[in-house]
Amino acid sequence: MTTFVDRVELHVAAGNGGHGCASVHREKFKPLGGPDGGNGGRGGDVILVVDTGITTLIDYHHSPHRKATNGKPGEGGNRSGADGQDLVLPVPDGTVVLDAKGNVLADLVGQGTSFIAAQGGRGGLGNAALASARRKAPGFALLGEPGQAHDIVLELKTVADVALVGYPSAGKSSLISVLSAAKPKIADYPFTTLVPNLGVVTAGSTVYTIADVPGLIPGASQGKGLGLEFLRHVERCSVLVHVLDTATLESHRDPVTDLDAIEAELAEYGGLGDRPRIVVLNKVDIPDGQDLADLIRPDLEARGYQVFEVSAVSRHGLRELSFALADIVARARAARPVQEATRIVIRPQAVDDAGFTVTAEDGFYRVRGEKPERWVRQTDFNNDEAVGYLADRLNRLGVEEELVKVGARAGDQVVIGPEEDAVVFDWEPSLAAGAEMLGRRGEDHRFDAPRPAAQRRKDRDAERDEAEREYDEFNPF
Template sequence: MTTFVDRVELHVAAGNGGHGCASVHREKFKPLGGPDGGNGGRGGDVILVVDQSVTTLLDYHHSPHRRATNGKPGEGGNRSGKDGQDLVLPVPDGTVVLDRKGDVLADLVGEGTTYVAAEGGRGGLGNAALASARRKAPGFALLGEPGRGGDVVLELKTVADVALVGYPSAGKSSLISVLSAAKPKIADYPFTTLVPNLGVVTAGSTVYTIADVPGLIPGASQGRGLGLEFLRHVERCSVLVHVLDTATLESDRDPVTDLDVIEEELAQYGGLDNRPRIVVLNKIDIPDGKDLAEMIRPDLEKRGYRVFEASAVAHLGLKELSFALAEIIAKSRADKPKEEATRIVIRPRAVDDAGFTVSLEDDGLYRVRGEKPERWVRQTDFSNDEAVGYLADRLSRLGVEEKLMKAGARSGDGVAIGPEDDAVVFDWEPTMMAGAEMLGRRGEDHRLEAPRPAEQRRRDRDAERDEAQRAYDEFDPF
């Protein structure tokens, strides 16, 4: 049964925003008391959070579809809908988030690091929020915005200071078991280690982590064996340790050739040229292994490698190796630049940036793209004439109509707002009223005009009588 997964494709969907409410306040002796529709709640986000207690992506391998909850719709009485609950997904330290094209979206390193994988939709405004001096009683509300979603790829790159690399059965798991408290599976057959193992080593005042990578073979960087699946786990390591088997039973292999093959695979994988290397000649507890180690050590040192002879079984040379690694790691940590305080970068929008674009496509269709126009379209109820008129007003104030005219659009031309796969298409009519003419100014309902008080009606009658009297007095038939 699979117990370790370091790469998954996750299908995430944020919650939809709740719809706004179109409501009119009613009570005894005040049947039409004005709009009181509440706003819809925001949809929940899908958030990835680094959790040190999580070491594998196994949960997402079994359940790759994750969705946050929707926001609740608004209600009358100015009651806003409840926001959707965010969906928090814990991931291991060192998880890289990519899109389906392979572009990196986020590199999650450090406890508590977060990334919003899918953003929840905004809640729609109720008619109470849409009311204004000119639009006293809107008969419509805005729809909730759909939550964003899509596919993301999660790749785990182990966060370790030291990576042990080498052929299968070279003794990497044995070394990590005696250097640390890790208890990997150890057996006398190739590819015993099927997943990376991680251990913590203490050498003096330095504490560091060490990982063994499943055995590499020729062609690993092109997909042979298990190497390609786990080479990503050496990318974050500060030191690479070549574990060479000096007592191999295979006649066509020797430690120097093994080193050259592994170095070639690392070079093919790329990005590891600047990492310091250490060579461990393992299994010197075997007489032939000890003799071979003494024979090839001078040659390896001439190449510039620091060489250590060790035996995981007999616990030989382990202390020297542990403290040498601690020295390199301490120097590497000291050489790293200190993290600067977080800076907020403000990039103001250009003064001539309208926030949208208008382009003429080959089929004669004018396409409008921009965050605001597309969001407004998604939030419009096209079955309501007032809502459509409100959308037309907003687009006109934004300058969409003016830019269409400058682009050469004429009455009756097709206009699409949004991307090709999800756009609203209509025949453009300049300065169109969008079907709200029967209500006077868009969004007004004269049915809600309150009757004039009795005193006001009396004053109006007196004024009309006085005006009539003045007209009679000024009339002279002769």
């Protein structure tokens, strides 16, 4: 049964926003008491949060589909819908988040570090929030936006100060068991260790973590053995420790050859050339092991390695090794740059950035932009007044003017949004909404007192000269 998983594909979906409510307040003798439809609630986010108490991604291996809850729709009486509940997914320290193409989205290191993997949809505005001096009782509301859905990959890279590397059965697990309180599986056959083991070592005033990497053999970087599966776990270490078996029973192997083979695999994997290395000659409690250690130690020291002779059984040389590692780790920590305070980078919108683009494609015109695409998702196309409101918003943004510039004519096909999620319609410039009670698109005169024709013309001229405020300036939705 699988107990350790360090790479999973996760399908996350945020909650949808609740729809806004179109409602009119009614009471005795006031059949049209004004709009009172509430806003829809926001959909819940899917959030990854580092929990140092977790060491594996096995929960997501068994349950890879995760979804947050939807926002509730608004109701009459100016009652807004409840927000959807965020879905918090705990992940181990050192988890890397990648998209489906392998691009790194986040590197989660440190307790409490979080990343929003999928953002919940915004709730739609009710007709009470859409009311204005010109649109006193909107007969429509905005729809809630769908939440984001992504396929992401989680990769665990163990956060350890010291990484033990070496051939199977070189004694890495035995060293961890005597240097720390970790209790890994130990046996006298290859590939006993199938998962990285992690232990905490205290040497004087320095506390550091130590991990072993199972399954390194020649060809590991190409997938032989278990090395390709676990080489990522040495990427964050401060020092590499080569554990060499001086008492191997395999006649075709010797410690120096083992060292060269492992170094070749590390070089093939890449990114580890700057890590300091030390060599541990293990199993010197065996007479033949001590003789071989005495023979090869001068050669290793001539290569520039710091060499330690140890025995996990007799505990010979372990104190010197633990303090030497503590010294290297302390120097590596001191050399790291001090983490700067979080900086907020403000990138103002360019003066000539209209917020959308219009391009002529094969037989139609495509409109792309964050605002137009969001407005389309929020529109109920079964409501003529809502369609008129959308047309007015697009017109105020300058979409119609831009369509004219690129050569669009009445009746041409216009597409808003990307290919996989687009709305297609035949363009009619300044198309009026279908409701007879409306004047210009989206206006409502149900509450207006009768005015003389001359006064109405004067008011229309004044309104034409007055710049209409952009709705998004005072509403975050």
